[in-house]
Amino acid sequence: MRDVAASWAEKNGADDADALASEAFVASLLSGSGDSFGALGAYQALVPLMEAALGARHYEVLLAKNELGALLGDVLQDWEARRPLAEEVAAGWAETLGAAHPHTLSARNNLAVTLENLREFEAAAVEYDAVLAGKAVQQGEAHRARDAQHKVAPRDPARRETLRHRGRRGAAMGVRGGRRGER
Numbered sequence: 185m186r187d188v189a190a191s192w193a194e195k196n197g198a199d200d201a202d203a204l205a206s207e208a209f210v211a212s213l214l215s216g217s218g219d220s221f222g223a224l225g226a227y228q229a230l231v232p233l234m235e236a237a238l239g240a241r242h243y244e245v246l247l248a249k250n251e252l253g254a255l256l257g258d259v260l261q262d263w264e265a266r267r268p269l270a271e272e273v274a275a276g277w278a279e280t281l282g283a284a285h286p287h288t289l290s291a292r293n294n295l296a297v298t299l300e301n302l303r304e305f306e307a308a309a310v311e312y313d314a315v316l317a318g319k320a321v322q323q324g325e326a327h328r329a330r331d332a333q334h335k336v337a338p339r340d341p342a343r344r345e346t347l348r349h350r351g352r353r354g355a356a357m358g359v360r361g362g363r364r365g366e367r
Contacts, residue, residue, distance in 0.1 A: 220259045241276050
C-alpha cells in the first residue's frame with residue numbers, strides 16, 4: 185500500500201487530496217496492525233500537509249488529527265500535546281457536523297479523557313456531562329445501558345461528582361487536580 189500511496193503522490197503531487205488520503209490510509213493500517221510508533225510518525229508528518237492542502241476543518245484532516253491525538257495520549261501518554269488536538273477536533277466536528285453528531289460526541293469524550301489525565305477534573309466532568317446529554321438527544325434515554333457496555337463517559341453520577349469535587353478541592357487549595365504538589 186505504501187508503494188501505491190507513493191506512486192500516487194509522485195504522479196499527482198504530494199498535496200493532491202487522493203494522495204493525502206492514501207497516505208492517511210497507510211497511517212491507519214500501521215496503527216491497526218500494531219505499529220503505533222510508525223503510525224504516530226506518519227500522522228505527525230501527514231497532518232500539517234493535509235491541513236495546508238485541504239483546510240483545518242476538512243473531514244479527512246479532522247480524522248487524521250483525531251488519530252494523531254489518540255496516539256499521542258495512548259502511546260506516549262503525552263496529554264499536554266494531545267489536548268490542543270482534542271480541543272480542535274471537538275470544535276471542528278461541532279462546527280461542521282453539529283453538536284449531537286456521533287463524531288462530535290466521540291471527540292468530546294476524547295477531550296474529557298484528556299482533561300481527566302491532565303487532572304482537570306471539573307472540566308472533564310463538564311465534557312462527560314455534555315457527551316451524555318448529546319447521547320440522550322441522539323439516542324433517547326435508552327442509551328445509558330448501551331453506553332455502560334461501551335465505556336462511553338463515566339455514566340455513574342457519583343463518579344462525575346467525584347471529578348467535580350477533585351477540581352473544586354484543588355482550586356480551593358491552589359493546586360491543579362486536588363493534590364498538593366501537582367501542577
